[in-house]
Amino acid sequence: MREITIGQYIPGNSVIHRLDPRTKILITFAFMVLLFVIDDFAGYAFPLIFILVASLLSRISIKYMVRGLRPLVIIILLTFVLNLFMIKGRVIYEIGPFSITYEGLYQGTFMVLRLVLLIVGTSLLTLTTSPITLTDGIESLLKPFSKVGVPAHELAMMMTIALRFIPTLMEETDKIMKAQMARGADFSSGNIVKRAQNMVPLLVPLFISAFRRADDLAMAMESRCYRGGENRTRMKTLKMTHEDIFAFVATGFLAAGCLASRFLW
Amino acid sequence: MPIIVKNLTHVYMPGTPFESVALRDVNWNVEDGEFWGLIGHTGSGKSTLIQHLNGLLKPTSGEVIIDGVNINERGVNLREIRQKVGLVFQYPEHQLFEETVEKDVAFGPKNLGLPEEEVTRRVREALELVGLKYDEIKDRSPFELSGGQMRRVAIAGVLAMKPKVLILDEPTVGLDPRGRDEILRQIVRLREKQNMTVILVSHSMEDIAKLVDKIAVMHKGRMVESGTPRQVFKNYKALASIGLDIPQVTHLMIKLKEKGKNVATDVLTVEEAEAEILRAARGKGHA
Amino acid sequence: MAAEILAEGVCYRYSQAPDMALKDVDLRIRKGEFVAIIGPNGSGKSTLAKLFNGLFVPTKGKVTVDGLDTRDRDNVWKIRQKAGMVFQNPDNQIVATVVEEDVAFGPENLGVPPEEIRRRVDEALEIVELKDFAQKPPHLLSGGQKQRVAIAGIIAMRPDYIIMDEPTAMLDPVGRKEVINTVKRLNREEGKTIVLITHFMEEAVEADRVIVMSEGYVIMEGSPREIFSKVDKLKAIGLDIPQVTELAHRLRGRGLTIRNDVLTIDEMVECLCPLL
Numbered sequence: 117m118r119e120i121t122i123g124q125y126i127p128g129n130s131v132i133h134r135l136d137p138r139t140k141i142l143i144t145f146a147f148m149v150l151l152f153v154i155d156d157f158a159g160y161a162f163p164l165i166f167i168l169v170a171s172l173l174s175r176i177s178i179k180y181m182v183r184g185l186r187p188l189v190i191i192i193l194l195t196f197v198l199n200l201f202m203i204k205g206r207v208i209y210e211i212g213p214f215s216i217t218y219e220g221l222y223q224g225t226f227m228v229l230r231l232v233l234l235i236v237g238t239s240l241l242t243l244t245t246s247p248i249t250l251t252d253g254i255e256s257l258l259k260p261f262s263k264v265g266v267p268a269h270e271l272a273m274m275m276t277i278a279l280r281f282i283p284t285l286m287e288e289t290d291k292i293m294k295a296q297m298a299r300g301a302d303f304s305s306g307n308i309v310k311r312a313q314n315m316v317p318l319l320v321p322l323f324i325s326a327f328r329r330a331d332d333l334a335m336a337m338e339s340r341c342y343r344g345g346e347n348r349t350r351m352k353t354l355k356m357t358h359e360d361i362f363a364f365v366a367t368g369f370l371a372a373g374c375l376a377s378r379f380l381w
Numbered sequence: 382m383p384i385i386v387k388n389l390t391h392v393y394m395p396g397t398p399f400e401s402v403a404l405r406d407v408n409w410n411v412e413d414g415e416f417w418g419l420i421g422h423t424g425s426g427k428s429t430l431i432q433h434l435n436g437l438l439k440p441t442s443g444e445v446i447i448d449g450v451n452i453n454e455r456g457v458n459l460r461e462i463r464q465k466v467g468l469v470f471q472y473p474e475h476q477l478f479e480e481t482v483e484k485d486v487a488f489g490p491k492n493l494g495l496p497e498e499e500v501t502r503r504v505r506e507a508l509e510l511v512g513l514k515y516d517e518i519k520d521r522s523p524f525e526l527s528g529g530q531m532r533r534v535a536i537a538g539v540l541a542m543k544p545k546v547l548i549l550d551e552p553t554v555g556l557d558p559r560g561r562d563e564i565l566r567q568i569v570r571l572r573e574k575q576n577m578t579v580i581l582v583s584h585s586m587e588d589i590a591k592l593v594d595k596i597a598v599m600h601k602g603r604m605v606e607s608g609t610p611r612q613v614f615k616n617y618k619a620l621a622s623i624g625l626d627i628p629q630v631t632h633l634m635i636k637l638k639e640k641g642k643n644v645a646t647d648v649l650t651v652e653e654a655e656a657e658i659l660r661a662a663r664g665k666g667h668a
Numbered sequence: 669m670a671a672e673i674l675a676e677g678v679c680y681r682y683s684q685a686p687d688m689a690l691k692d693v694d695l696r697i698r699k700g701e702f703v704a705i706i707g708p709n710g711s712g713k714s715t716l717a718k719l720f721n722g723l724f725v726p727t728k729g730k731v732t733v734d735g736l737d738t739r740d741r742d743n744v745w746k747i748r749q750k751a752g753m754v755f756q757n758p759d760n761q762i763v764a765t766v767v768e769e770d771v772a773f774g775p776e777n778l779g780v781p782p783e784e785i786r787r788r789v790d791e792a793l794e795i796v797e798l799k800d801f802a803q804k805p806p807h808l809l810s811g812g813q814k815q816r817v818a819i820a821g822i823i824a825m826r827p828d829y830i831i832m833d834e835p836t837a838m839l840d841p842v843g844r845k846e847v848i849n850t851v852k853r854l855n856r857e858e859g860k861t862i863v864l865i866t867h868f869m870e871e872a873v874e875a876d877r878v879i880v881m882s883e884g885y886v887i888m889e890g891s892p893r894e895i896f897s898k899v900d901k902l903k904a905i906g907l908d909i910p911q912v913t914e915l916a917h918r919l920r921g922r923g924l925t926i927r928n929d930v931l932t933i934d935e936m937v938e939c940l941c942p943l944l
Contacts, residue, residue: 248765280765283807288475294437295476298468299538300460300492317488320478324524332760339721339753340774340821341745351772351785423810423840528709555837557709557867559906584840587911624842629911629933636937642944651911655918661944662924 125246131359132174132244137253139360143367144241150374151230151237159377163233166370167240174244184239185232192231199224251275256354262345269345277333285326292321382448382465382545382578384411384434389443391429403429405602406443411546411580416572418589418610419582420625421599427582430599431548434580435459435466464493467544471551473535474528482508482526482534483519489542507541508534510574511567529560533567540571546578547571553588565592587628590614590649598625611647630654670735673697673720673751673829673863677729680715688727689715691884699828702855702862704872704892707881708906713865716881717833720863721751733829749778751829752822756837758814767809767817768793768802774825785824792820795858796850812843816850823854829861830854836868848874869896869908873931880907893929912936 127133132140151163171178185192205219242250255272262268293303296317303314386409393401404426411417421427432438433445436452436459444451452462470476479485483504490500505515511533518526523534536552549568553561565588572579583589589596589610596613598606600623606613614620617627617635626632634646634654644661648654673696680690690712697703697720707713718724719731722738733751736743752774755761764770768789775785793799796816806814815835822830832851836844848871854860864875872878878895880888882905888895896902899909899917909917916930916939926939 246765248769276764280763280806283805284759287807291470292476294432295468295470295473296488297437298435298463298470299489299542300463301488302460302492317476317478321476324478325475329757329760332755332757333763335723336753336755336761336818337763337773339723339748340825341748341777342773343745343777347779349776349779349782349785351769351776351782351789353782422842557906558908559708626841630915633912633915633933633936636933637940637944640937640941642941644944651915651918654911654915655922658915658919658940658944659922659924665944667924667943 124243126176126243128175130173130175132170134359135363136354136356136360137245137249138257138354139356139363140241140245141253141257143363144238146367146371147237148234150371151233153374153378155378159374160229162370162373167233167236170240174240176243181236181239185235188235192228195231196224196228199227247279248276252354288325289322292318383413384546385446387444389433389445390441391438392441395441403602407604409597409604411578413578414576415578416592416594417580418593418596419580419599420589420596422624425599426602427599428550431468431550431582434548435463435468464542465544466546466548467539467542469536469539469549469552471554474531477523477531477535480522481520482523485523485534486538486541489538493542503541503543507537510540510571511537529556529563548580550582586626590628610649671699674732678719678726678731679728680719680724681727689884693886695886697861697863699861700859701877702875703877703879704875705863705865705879705881706867706872706907711881712884713881714833717831717865720831721753722747749825750827751831752825752827754818754822754830754832754835756834758811758818761818762806762814765805767804767806770806770817771820771824774821778825788824792823795823796820810843811839812846815839815847819850829863831863833865836866836871869910873910892931896931897928
């Protein structure tokens, strides 16, 4: 579990950490789109340099970010292998009915590079932005759409509560599991069906407790005058600074490079 | 079935930045049929210690020997150990999951692979041991019972395994005085009837003082005191320094003694204090 | 406008329950008081607490907070701002993932301007002595600390009354002391009116006034001394009495001349010294 670095936040106070979450979300989004604009290897130079600079500024080691790829190795390999064998063209090597083509090799490598950049780029967002700030950013970005029925505040509140209660529920799971093990339960052996059945003594109490907590929390929120997002103020208002402007300018250059690589070269 | 804890040390998440030592070199002998109170603050290591006694946690170093067997050796059947050493967690009612009381209490014995009739017999016996009437309660949903009843059903769920040692982690937390007294009374009765070894984890000295034969005090992962309540309370200054209170009446007698009054200080209950003060007062011609 | 919480002839029945959980309760909580409400489980004390800030509305009778009737839906937010509530389970009332953000939750809901929220949050954390924990995630705090965060969250709403529904029931003795010391300070230094619901007698002893509930009725009301001197009556409804109070009661029964309203060890020592 501790191997998974995607989605984990590493506290810090670097320029990248300090950026407005909205800036980071928008840039990450732009970054993802631009990756799909690029259509040859040379074009990758731009996002590669962009990531490199950003991660140097964030003071989070590249090694740490690359470690985030580990749980996704299978998907990356699969992408490579599928491209390798599925694409028709000049044959380089044959294994039985399968043939590896030059085009396949090119396309496979190309796709893997895109995927890796995609993962590393997005993980840079979550590594440098605390979940709560991220939520604030999403809420603020979605706010203009609340007029057309996007429940921006509600979504953000749901995310906040989920984040708040993940550790509590993990602890609870551990406790119930141990309590049932003390009564002879076994969570680790048997086939899939048996194992699923064995989860009942864990899941039922867990759900009951989650509902009880929800009930309590709703009452506590109500008595603290919570009544949805209307007329609500925030202690910390998001503010863009010159650093954010700089980040957007840098992203502008990235976009220019990527677009140029596709349409001009 | 004696329990011997030898040089037990437990480290959580060793080798990570979150590493923390929960137990340091704990030694403890629990003899057959003894009634122990285990006391200490949250985070003192009590919970970690008791989870070693049925193999839910493995020692980082040291040994837990139950009935002459080191339970962490290869080939030891932990399920068998968990049957012999019954552990009731805090808020045990939060582990209930079945539709009926009967099915829930039967969970443990069924896991032991016992035949149907034996399971039913044990369920009946366990429910009656905690003061619930089998025929009245067996078909009810555990979730429609009162808090105190739910807790007793959950305790019955452990008793139905017929453990030789019963460990209860704060069985009275969150109950009102009546519910608390009821549970404690059941535990005393249970011990007398089944001749079990009982380990009671508690925060309340006043509850423990009048019940147990021996007290062990945990502080920052170490066992800092162990002995009879009278022995342990003698060191009330040491207890106070780690923020543990002694019963009010014991404290009263100590204060009287400090004022130069001729009273015994080793009282544990209101009744004993009453007798001792009356004795002293009569000596002075009062009462 | 009267500065008090007033319950007049209040009855409350839960939906689908056959019986009233509260029966004809008349009570007055005056501004500045520290009132403890004690009673066994099911005596109606938690129900009463939830009527004080409009979470529940009386089935019969009425509750007013500073003259505002809780039955009037237009008053509900004003009442909840005036009468803050702290609940039993410390885990289930903290909303945010960072301590100071949670304290800010109430004022944010009230629409307080950002700089003012900042000021209130800092002040509230100062009062509950958790300033150093402002940036911590709540799940790493002890039970007593979490409960103090919850209290800070209420203080930041600037209520006059703080109603606490068994805030110490799930805490260990250290946490209990932390919370009770905070409560005492709130009453004595910050002038907050406190309604503390508890079944720990050593906490009720600290109050100015104790209200005893049983089976939905208010059965006794008075200073801690008056209440705890009625040892037999309290025992009969299943409540605890401080050990020394019980001892004094027993010794009196055996013919020793001791006051019947002893509450602390030191008072008992004083009473006994001339006799031994």
